Amino acid sequence: MNTYPMLFLYTLSMACVTYLIRMLPFVLLRRPIRNRFIRSFLYYVPYAVLGAMTFPAILYATSGVLSAVIGLLTAVLLSFLGKGLLTVSISACAAVYAVEWVCTFF
Amino acid sequence: MSNTACECNASARACFLSGLRAGVPIGLGYLSVSFAFGITAVSRGIPSLIVMLISMTNLTSAGQLAGVELMVLGCSIGELLLSQCVINLRYALMGLSLAQKADPSVRLRDRFLIAFGITDEVFAVSVSQPGLVGRYYLFGLIAAPYLGWSVGTLLGTIAGDLLPQSVLSALGIAIYGMFVAIVIPPAKKSRAIAAVLAIAVGLSCAFRYLPYLKEVSSGFVIIVCALAAAVIGALAAPIDDSAAPLPEEEEVRK
Known part of the structure; x- marks a missing residue:
């Protein structure tokens, strides 16, 4: 059923539509937007997107909810203290690793 | 330049x-x-x-x-x-x-x-x-x-x-740790950003846990949550020009 040419065609169509979605607004809209509502909307979009993508998905990003919660708390705490992206990210990973390592003893 | x-x-x-x-x-x-x-x-x-x-x-x-x-x-x-x-x-x-x-x-x-x-x-x-x-x-x-x-x-x-x-x-x-590090500092400074975040998170939880809503595909959930939260933010707390300067003005100012 799924021959190489067919799979190739699937892949190519996926790639094309995904690229067009990314490219068209970015290439066509090159003049600054002056409308205050649209500018406000675009200003809030990143925070809205990131918020929606992070929670609750973060709770299921590791092997267990417990380690994920500890990782999340680590990240939130360090971000509040003004630490950078890499520090926060690696610390969260380390916290998850540590919690899951400790859990192996129980 | x-x-x-x-x-x-x-x-x-x-x-x-x-x-x-x-x-x-x-x-x-x-x-x-x-x-x-x-x-x-x-x-x-x-x-x-x-x-x-x-x-x-x-x-x-x-x-x-x-x-x-x-x-x-x-x-x-x-x-x-x-x-x-x-x-x-x-x-x-x-x-x-x-x-x-x-x-x-x-x-x-x-x-x-x-x-x-x-x-x-x-x-x-x-x-x-x-x-x-x-x-x-x-x-x-x-x-x-x-x-x-x-x-x-x-x-x-x-x-x-x-x-x-x-x-x-x-x-x-x-990846999520990075997201947290990106959104927390601005949310600390701006109550409007914090509110938009809270709305987005609340909606995303609703789509995850509530019956019927949780059937919606994850790609679509992000669109709905982001649109809703950002529109509410833009209506309730429109930015003034100092918050996000136009590219040209930014260029001129520096």
């Missing part, structure tokens, strides 16, 4: 390296995600070569995963395209927003190239930069994620047991 986010009024090389540095955590995060994608796709019976081709031409997690599912089912091309449109529509929003963030050094032909690399994380890091971003910064920013995504997929297709599960699990939170 581009006295912008990367604080590199110096060389193209410095800008590129600055972007590259910012992209490394994204690339590391992608390693584990694309690794998982590689394993999943191969286990569904897609040949390694095609799996690699999918990752290297699509560069999107949710879309690729849905695409593989549909391929295995042998669905029509039309259905595949429609599903990709819905799942990836958020990139159109991001492209729109990023178009406002690119400085004049980003030429038309650069845009065709950079557009390929717009992902959730690349977008998030770009817009978290103060001021505008230049083309070399963007090229650098995209490099590590693309490499991470490709290499991760390759490793995933080669062997599922290359990294111990404990390390994979810990790496799984890397």
Whole structure:
């Protein structure tokens, strides 16, 4: 059923539509937007997107909810203290690793 | 020329390296995600070569995963395209927003190239930069994620047991840790941003846990939550011009 040419065609169509979605607004809209509502909307979009993508998905990003919660708390705490992206990210990973390592003893 | 986010009024090389540095955590995060994608796709019976081709031409997690599912089912091309449109529509929003963030050094032909690399994380890091971003910064920013995504997929297709599960699990939170680090500082300063975040998180929880709502596909959930929260924010607390200066004005001021 799924021959190489067919799979190739699937892949190519996926790639094309995904690229067009990314490219068209970015290439066509090159003049600054002056409308205050649209500018406000675009200003809030990143925070809205990131918020929606992070929670609750973060709770299921590791092997267990417990380690994920500890990782999340680590990240939130360090971000509040003004630490950078890499520090926060690696610390969260380390916290998850540590919690899951400790859990192996129980 | 581009006295912008990367604080590199110096060389193209410095800008590129600055972007590259910012992209490394994204690339590391992608390693584990694309690794998982590689394993999943191969286990569904897609040949390694095609799996690699999918990752290297699509560069999107949710879309690729849905695409593989549909391929295995042998669905029509039309259905595949429609599903990709819905799942990836958020990139159109991001492209729109990023178009406002690119400085004049980003030429038309650069845009065709950079557009390929717009992902959730690349977008998030770009817009978290103060001021505008230049083309070399963007090229650098995209490099590590693309490499991470490709290499991760390759490793995933080669062997599922290359990294111990404990390390994979810990790496799984890397991307989210970065998101947290991006949104918390501005949310601390602005109650409006904090409110928009809270609304988005609340809606996203509703789509995850409430009956009926949880049937909605994840790509679509992000669109709905982001649109709703950002519209509420824009209506309730429209920004004044000092919050997000127009690119030209920014350029003039510096």
